[in-house]
Amino acid sequence: MAPIALLSDSNDHIEDSEDILSASLGILYGYTTITHAEAGAKFTYTYPGHTEAETAIGKADGDRYELSGEVSPITLTLYTPDTHARNWALHASSVWASAIFLADHVGELGLAEMLRGRVGDKECATSESGRCSALEVLELGASAGLPGLLVAKCLERIAHRDRKLAWRVTLSDYPDDLLIDTLRANVQRNFKLDSAAETDIESGAREHVHVVPYAWGDDVSSVLSSLEPSSSETNGYDLILAADTLWDPASHLVFLHTISILLRRTPSARVHLVAGLHTGRYTICAFLNKVTAFRNECVRAGGPGLEVGGIEEWDVGGGGKRRPWAEERGNEDEGMRRRWVVWINLRWSDLQRSNRLY
Numbered sequence: 001m002a003p004i005a006l007l008s009d010s011n012d013h014i015e016d017s018e019d020i021l022s023a024s025l026g027i028l029y030g031y032t033t034i035t036h037a038e039a040g041a042k043f044t045y046t047y048p049g050h051t052e053a054e055t056a057i058g059k060a061d062g063d064r065y066e067l068s069g070e071v072s073p074i075t076l077t078l079y080t081p082d083t084h085a086r087n088w089a090l091h092a093s094s095v096w097a098s099a100i101f102l103a104d105h106v107g108e109l110g111l112a113e114m115l116r117g118r119v120g121d122k123e124c125a126t127s128e129s130g131r132c133s134a135l136e137v138l139e140l141g142a143s144a145g146l147p148g149l150l151v152a153k154c155l156e157r158i159a160h161r162d163r164k165l166a167w168r169v170t171l172s173d174y175p176d177d178l179l180i181d182t183l184r185a186n187v188q189r190n191f192k193l194d195s196a197a198e199t200d201i202e203s204g205a206r207e208h209v210h211v212v213p214y215a216w217g218d219d220v221s222s223v224l225s226s227l228e229p230s231s232s233e234t235n236g237y238d239l240i241l242a243a244d245t246l247w248d249p250a251s252h253l254v255f256l257h258t259i260s261i262l263l264r265r266t267p268s269a270r271v272h273l274v275a276g277l278h279t280g281r282y283t284i285c286a287f288l289n290k291v292t293a294f295r296n297e298c299v300r301a302g303g304p305g306l307e308v309g310g311i312e313e314w315d316v317g318g319g320g321k322r323r324p325w326a327e328e329r330g331n332e333d334e335g336m337r338r339r340w341v342v343w344i345n346l347r348w349s350d351l352q353r354s355n356r357l358y
Helices: 015-028 052-056 085-090 097-104 111-116 146-160 178-191 200-206 249-261 281-300
Strands: 007-008 042-047 074-079 137-138 168-173 210-215 239-243 270-276 306-315 322-324 340-348
Touching: 015 249, 042 097, 042 146, 042 249, 074 146, 074 178, 074 281, 097 146, 097 239, 097 270, 097 340, 111 146, 137 146, 137 249, 146 168, 146 178, 146 210, 146 239, 178 210, 281 306, 281 340
Parallel strands: 137 168, 137 239, 168 210, 239 270
Antiparallel strands: 007 042, 042 074, 270 340, 306 322, 306 340
């Protein structure tokens, strides 16, 4: 069972009666909340730092990294971004339940194995010093940046005691200056204290976390420019994350096209998408159909295509409940759907498989 993170959100007051109603429904009727914090609200998230966290930051047998007593809670303090009125349709001014779920289950990403597996890997170009090129992580539609920032904190812990391990995390969202400024401030807030109190680990980490404004479908050069310079022909991101980015069917194809350009073309590269089932089964089915059609189109053109490597439904209410994805479930109402998220794993279909699917 995954650890349940502690979180809180606050603001001086709640102005909107809809916010009061939403908060009340969960208490009175067990109606699962799918958004947390309003625009400008402070949001504090604490990951307990045990069970899956030990896997995420490297505690395991064999040749994987032992952190021993260094396993401890990770706390992030975020502010929820606002956007200009013209961009309210982005729904970026909340911390969505799917983002919290992805953060809660960061251990499912296998970060330690991905990072340490790059040392000596033929896919990984190394310098004369023997330092492996960076593990590159990208979060699309980051909003406040919760999953990406937690991933950065975990990678920070792994690499701190093995200087051959290198990593970079890029957080990206729509080029709205209010949104991007808040996202940048969240990075600074969590990876830089005051200069007198700053530790070596914090000083080094902030150089590895970047924010890039980007609209899906635009020229990707700004996003690729955040990558560590490499002579490899497989330049791209090893791990791409996104939470609640499938709600608009009109954006599915451009989203897939963007991922296909940005994902490194190696067997171990992965995309992890978590979507709240409140999005609707029909909408998620539409996305899965687009994945298949897009893959077939890419293969016909002579290139590798993306395929679904795994898909499951998870109960956001805790208890570790998970079940296979189903296109339909009888007698399911909106209240039931709000209790579940769908976790989708994408990978390259026509490249040699690695032993483990991250």
